[in-house]
Amino acid sequence: MKKLILAFTSLIFSSMAFAQHSIVMKNGDKIEGLVTSLNNGVIEVHKNQTVSKINLSEVSEIVFDKPGQVVATEIGEKTMYAGAYMIRYKVADRIISKPPRIDNLTQKRGTVVVTVSINKYGNVVKATPGAPGSTTSDEYLLTKAKQGAESAIFNNVPTAPLEQTGYITIPF
Numbered sequence: 001m002k003k004l005i006l007a008f009t010s011l012i013f014s015s016m017a018f019a020q021h022s023i024v025m026k027n028g029d030k031i032e033g034l035v036t037s038l039n040n041g042v043i044e045v046h047k048n049q050t051v052s053k054i055n056l057s058e059v060s061e062i063v064f065d066k067p068g069q070v071v072a073t074e075i076g077e078k079t080m081y082a083g084a085y086m087i088r089y090k091v092a093d094r095i096i097s098k099p100p101r102i103d104n105l106t107q108k109r110g111t112v113v114v115t116v117s118i119n120k121y122g123n124v125v126k127a128t129p130g131a132p133g134s135t136t137s138d139e140y141l142l143t144k145a146k147q148g149a150e151s152a153i154f155n156n157v158p159t160a161p162l163e164q165t166g167y168i169t170i171p172f
């Protein structure tokens with residue numbers, strides 16, 4: 001919880017460019033809007049010229065979306081930051097222990113879904129970018145997404161199958 005608060009406050013106060021945020025409540029409700037402050041355990045959210053105040057103790061998760069980015073999740077999908085990028089991924093019963101290294105040295109934008117195969121030790125043994133859900137076919141972004149996915153390391157599960165498949169979604 002302390003990491004969440006520190007990450008949240010540093011993002012809010014170190015960057016004056018606000019993005020759309022999604023707040024997932026402990027009861028399962030989801031509130032979307034612009035988070036503008038966190039004071040004394042109360043989060044202030046602006047949406048449609050209305051201000052809502054939410055007690056931090058009622059919050060399960062805060063997702064910092066990029067402007068215009070649609071975040072669609074499915075059951076079992078996980079999210080994490082890889083540098084400045086919020087990635088989504090899903091490989092059954094596995095978590096990323098070392099996030100992918102992602103960079104984009106251009107102004108190109110788009111989302112790339114990379115199908116990955118990992119071994120029981122957590123290493124990515126195959127990465128194929130451009131899976132359904134991708135919003136770009138730009139070769140540069142596909143190459144960067146593939147390189148990023150290949151650099152990820154998942155948790156080691158000695159009893160896992162020799163190879164498991166899943167995906168990593170990388171928004172550029």
